[in-house]
Structure formats: structure tokens, C-alpha cells
Amino acid sequence: MAHLDYDPPLKQAVQDVTRHIAYLKAERNLPGCSVALVHGDEIVWTEGFGLADHSRGIPASPRSVYKIASLTKLFTACLLMVLREEGMLNLDDPLSQYVPTVRVMNPFPDPQPLTFRQIAAHMAGLPTNVTEGEKAAGEDANTRDLLRWLRDTELILPPMSQYHYSNVGYAVMGHVLSVIGGMPYRKLLRHRIIDPLGLKSATFELKNVPKDRLAIGYRPYDEEGPKNGRPLRTAIHKDPGITAPVGGLYGSVLDLAKFVSWQFYKGARAPDRPLGTLALREMHAPVAVERDWTGGTSIGWRTGIISGFTYIGHMGGLAGYSSEIIAVPRLKLGFVALTNMDSTVGGICWGALARLIPLYAERLAKSE
Numbered sequence: 376m377a378h379l380d381y382d383p384p385l386k387q388a389v390q391d392v393t394r395h396i397a398y399l400k401a402e403r404n405l406p407g408c409s410v411a412l413v414h415g416d417e418i419v420w421t422e423g424f425g426l427a428d429h430s431r432g433i434p435a436s437p438r439s440v441y442k443i444a445s446l447t448k449l450f451t452a453c454l455l456m457v458l459r460e461e462g463m464l465n466l467d468d469p470l471s472q473y474v475p476t477v478r479v480m481n482p483f484p485d486p487q488p489l490t491f492r493q494i495a496a497h498m499a500g501l502p503t504n505v506t507e508g509e510k511a512a513g514e515d516a517n518t519r520d521l522l523r524w525l526r527d528t529e530l531i532l533p534p535m536s537q538y539h540y541s542n543v544g545y546a547v548m549g550h551v552l553s554v555i556g557g558m559p560y561r562k563l564l565r566h567r568i569i570d571p572l573g574l575k576s577a578t579f580e581l582k583n584v585p586k587d588r589l590a591i592g593y594r595p596y597d598e599e600g601p602k603n604g605r606p607l608r609t610a611i612h613k614d615p616g617i618t619a620p621v622g623g624l625y626g627s628v629l630d631l632a633k634f635v636s637w638q639f640y641k642g643a644r645a646p647d648r649p650l651g652t653l654a655l656r657e658m659h660a661p662v663a664v665e666r667d668w669t670g671g672t673s674i675g676w677r678t679g680i681i682s683g684f685t686y687i688g689h690m691g692g693l694a695g696y697s698s699e700i701i702a703v704p705r706l707k708l709g710f711v712a713l714t715n716m717d718s719t720v721g722g723i724c725w726g727a728l729a730r731l732i733p734l735y736a737e738r739l740a741k742s743e
Contacts, residue, residue, distance in 0.1 A: 379420065388734050389420050392727045396712075399726070400424050403719045406593050407435030410723065411628040413635045413702075413709040414735065421628060427590040427715065439590045440576050440625050441713040442612075443698045444691030447624040448545050449634070450568055452495050452675025454552055456658055457567045457649045463555050466492040466674075470551045477547060478526045483533040491551075493534050494544040496662035496672045500532035501541040518550050518617055538663065538672050542621045549620025560620055571649050572637060574630040579623045581612045588627075590715040592695020610695025622693055628711045635702050635709035638687070659687050659704060681725065682732040692718055699724045706735045 379386040389412070400408055407425035411418055421437035458464055469488030470477040479489065479501070493499040505511045511524035525547060532539055553560040556567070561579045569577045578584060592610030615623030637648065638659070644651040650658075661671035661678050670679035676687040681703065688701040697720035702709035708731065712723040 384734055385419070388731050391730045393422065395726045395730065396422075396424055396723055399723060403716075405719050406715050407439070407590055408712060408714045408719075408723070409435050409437055409439050409441070409590070409628045410713075410727070411437060411632040411635075411711045412727070412731070413632045413711070415639055415707040416636050418629070418632045418636070421632070427588075429591070429593070433587060435590060435715070437629050438576070438588055438627055439713075440584045440588050440627050441590045441698065441715060442592065442622075442693055442696040443624050443626045443631065443713065444622045444693040444696055445542075446626075446631065446689055446691045446698050446700060447620065447622045448691075449675045449689055449700070450564055450624065451545055451549055451552070451620040452658065453568055453650065454556075454564055455491055455495055455548065456654050456674065458552060458555055460644065460650060460654055464491065466490065466495070470494070470547065473555050474522075474551050476522045476526070477551060478522075480527070480529040481534075482529050487534070489534065489544075491548065492662060492674070494541070494548045495674045497538055497540050497544065498535050498663050498672065499541060499544050500530040500534045500536065500539060501544045502528065502531055503540055504542050516617055521546060521550075521617055535663065538665070542618065545621045546618055550617070552620075561623075564620075568649055571647050572633055573647065574626065574633060577624055577626040577630050579615065579619055579625070581625070584625055590696075590713070592693075593716045594695060595717055595719075610693075622691060628713055631700060631711040631713075632709075635700060635711060638702050638709070639704060639707040682729055682736075684732060684736070686728075688724070690720065692720075697721075701725065701728055703728065703732065706732065706739060708732065708735050 379389060405425060407427045409423045412420040423435035425435050427433045427435040427439040467490050469490055471488045489499045505524055509524050511520040549560045553563055556563040638655055640648050641652050658674040661673050664671035676689060678687055684703045684705050686701050686703050691698040697718055698713050699720045700711050701724040710724040710727045712720050714720050
């Protein structure tokens with residue numbers, strides 16, 4: 376970790392970021408937040424704000440473990456690419472080539488089976504979620520329920536016509552990847568991604584999270600406002616079941632900082648780098664762009680422009696938790712934020728990078 380005292384300009388920028396986060400925390404009545412700044416292969420700065428556990432007065436820290444929600448999809452997308460690199464599939468293969476029961480009704484012209492690339496980029500035209508009340512949406516739903524529901528469901532958009540975020544797509548894709556990989560999804564992800572990267576806190580099981588490191592998830596205040604300075608309700612932790620590939624992971628900002636640093640890796644695949652430079656670059660490249668060309672979608676990531684530089688990013692949210700990663704590959708710069716309350720992470724990473732990019736851009740220009 377960088378010694379900020381030896382780098383006054385960076386220290387000043389980090390102080391500005393700290394004030395920005397403290398302001399958002401107060402404005403949103405955030406219980407707690409943990410953040411990490413990454414540059415290249417170095418975790419430059421990490422910090423915790425507020426409390427991970429109000430009832431026990433445990434401060435939020437870089438080691439606090441949160442539900443990372445839909446950031447899990449980035450790991451699922453990386454798993455897809457790892458299996459592709461191992462020659463087990465192609466991105467434009469139909470999922471039904473590997474699991475024939477993956478079918479959906481396509482009412483649009485020139486219907487074709489859905490492909491991995493379409494689903495990974497949220498360009499398949501699938502619904503966002505399973506229809507409420509359906510068996511496939513219940514706590515005890517299994518893969519058979521999900522595929523049965525999908526078979527009886529129509530696409531809502533023609534594939535490759537428009538971005539439409541789909542949890543359903545990633546749940547189905549995670550199942551197909553487990554079939555191709557020959558083991559359950561959770562075990563496959565650990566074997567191919569989590570353990571090679573050394574993500575020590577990453578887990579799907581709450582029982583594996585030390586109680587003194589778990590960030591308790593809180594729901595937002597109701598119309599009566601805060602009581603005794605504390606959020607009103609705590610989130611309930613449930614096993615993610617078939618939605619594990621969608622948003623089931625727990626992790627810390629230290630884990631996610633390693634994940635972000637991997638995105639800047641230069642070199643071939645290695646035991647501790649499950650994807651090499653070319654595959655990572657392919658993941659970051661847009662599969663499709665918005666109609667106004669202001670942003671796009673890639674294999675797992677959203678893309679756009681921040682302070683004149685292309686970024687890759689993703690947000691996540693579940694009851695009691697919100698999460699975000701934004702990375703700028705050209706600068707090898709990334710920021711991670713995890714909070715323990717719903718819908719509260721927006722603006723933390725963006726505001727932090729807006730304060731950091733000028734410094735790193737200037738340094739890059741001088742080095743070239």
C-alpha cells in the first residue's frame with residue numbers, strides 16, 4: 376500500500392476523496408462503507424467509514440465483508456471467458472448446444488437460439504427477473520423450475536437490438552457453465568477464479584464469514600426517520616440458490632481490489648491470472664453501444680466515458696447492501712465501494728475517480 380506522506384499530491388487527492396465520501400455518508404444516513412483505490416497492481420489506499428455493525432459498535436474497515444450483490448456477475452462473466460480460453464465453448468455458441476432444455480419463446484423475426492455473448496452483455500432480450508409469484512421465483516426454486524418458466528416466457532426485445540439488464544440470463548448461464556465445467560457453479564468459480572486470484576474473503580456461504588467481520592446489511596429509514604441514530608431494519612441473509620451466479624457472493628474491498636488490479640494485467644494466462652491480457656481486453660470491448668454513443672455494454676461490464684477516459688464498471692444492490700466498481704484501463708486506475716444499506720453506493724466511485732483522474736492522467740502524460 377502506498378505511503379501517502381511521501382506523495383503530497385496523491386495525499387491531497389485522497390483527502391478530497393475522503394471528504395466526498397464523508398459528505399455522501401452523512402447525506403444518505405449510511406451506516407457504513409468500505410472503499411479501495413487501485414493503481415496497476417498496487418492497492419494504493421483503503422478505508423472504512425461508519426459502522427459495519429451498529430448493535431455491537433464494530434467499525435467498517437477494508438476487511439469488512441459485505442454481500443457484493445450483482446458484482447458477482449463480473450465473476451460469472453470471467454468464468455465464461457476462462458472456459459472459452461480452455462476450449463470448452465465459444466462465445467457465439469447457443470446455450471442450448473450444451474443444455475438442450477434452455478429454450479425461450481422468440482416472437483421476433485429470424486428467431487435464433489440465445490448465445491453466451493448476448494446473455495453476458497445483457498443483449499439477449501430476456502426479462503430482468505422471473506415473474507413474481509411463479510414457482511421459479513420462490514426460495515425453493517431449482518434449475519428445473521427456472522428452465523420451465525423460461526420455456527414458457529417470451530423475449531421482451533429482439534436479441535442484439537437494445538440493452539436490457541437480465542438477472543434471469545445470468546442465472547441460466549451460470550447453470551450452463553456448471554454443466555460445461557463438470558461441477559456445481561460455486562465450486563467451479565472457486566476453482567477457476569476465486570482461489571487462483573487469492574480472494575480470501577470471497578464466499579457464497581454466510582457461515583464462512585467471521586462474525587466480527589460481517590457488515591450487517593440495513594434497510595433504508597422509513598418515513599418516520601431514524602430511531603436512536605440507527606437504521607430501522609436489518610437485512611435477512613438467505614442462501615442464493617439458483618441465483619448464486621447473479622448476486623450471491625460475499626467479499627471485501629480487498630478482494631475486489633485484487634479483482635480490479637487483474638483487469639490491468641499484462642501477460643499470458645498464469646496459475647494466479649486465470650485470463651491473460653487479450654481475453655481481458657476482449658471482455659472490456661463493447662459488444663454493443665447505446666444509440667447516442669455515450670456508453671455501451673461488454674462481456675459483463677458497462678462502458679462509458681469519465682473525465683475523458685473510457686471506463687468499465689458495474690453496480691450491485693440487494694436488500695441491505697449496495698456495491699460498485701469503476702476502472703479506467705488506460706490509467707490502470709480503479710475504485711471499489713461497498714455499503715451496508717440499499718441503493719446508497721451511487722456517486723461514491725464516480726466522485727472519487729473524478730478527483731483522482733487528473734492527477735494520474737498528468738503523471739501518465741509525463742511518463743510517455
